[in-house]
Amino acid sequence: VGQNLIRLPEVDSTNNFLKAIVSNSEPLAEGTVIMADKQFAGRGQQENTWYSEPGMNLTFSIYLSPLFLPITSQFLLNMAVSVGVRDAINDFLGGGLKVKWPNDLYYNDQKLGGILIENILSGSKYKAGIVGIGINVNQLNFDPMLLNRPISMGKILQRDVNLLELLAKICTHIEAQYLRLRSGNFNSLQNSYLSGLYRFKEKASYRRLGEVFEGTIIDVTEQGLLVMLSNGIEKHYNFKEVEFLN
Ligand code: BTN
Secondary structure, rough: OOOOOOOOOOOOHHOOOHHHHHHHHOOOOOEEEEEEEEEEEOOOOOHHHHOOOOOOOOEEEEEEEEOOOOHOOHHHHEEEEEEEEHHHHHHHHOOOOOEEEEEEEEOEEEEEEEEEEEEEOOOOEEEEEEEEEEOOOOOOOOOOOOOOEEEHHHHHOOOOOOOHHHHHHHHHHHHHHHHHHOOOOHHHHHHHHHHHOOOOHHEEEEEEOEEEEEEEEEOOOOOOOEEEEOOOEEEEEOOOOOOOOO
């Protein structure tokens, strides 16, 4: 991962750029990274926009082709990528970074970055995973209107972090997790994901369809469902179905 690096000064979204290449079936080495100094239409999960101060942060996408992965276990790719990114950033921070289900990166209760994986299927088979990653690295000022209290590595460390050094570290860690996934070691991967999951096994408040309830996260399935224990009852939630409260 990252051996082939394409750095663009400016693009709408690195995910869009990569998706266009893959859709046109242009030959591309697996592990190719498209990085942009500036995205003018960066996208986040749930149709959000992803804004990142040009030149200050990392915004990039990786082309992976996990043809070995059953479609019903798609979320294992998210787990491998999240664990890799989390481990790499924790090497810099000395710990404290967690993955918030499904794949946000949180430092304490503040958002440091996010992952947007877009799966491209051909019929009922996996064709490609477009793995988009956005990390707040050296940006120090954020829009006060943002609800997820953004934070950056630079703010935490009180120094600048070299973007290419961080990118290289992330690629190395993602590759290690991707190889673990490819070797079929699903259980150990799932355990690594859970061991650094935000609010894992902690009682907290959530909201679903306007109703607030208390629950404890006890698992995340290979399909990406959040498994929660609430009032002694086990419940499974889909993306967007449940909202974390503070
Ligand atoms: C989120 O937290 O909602 C996910 C954010 C993902 C942002 C990255 S930046 C690189 C790649 N290109 C995009 O347009 N989005 C992802």
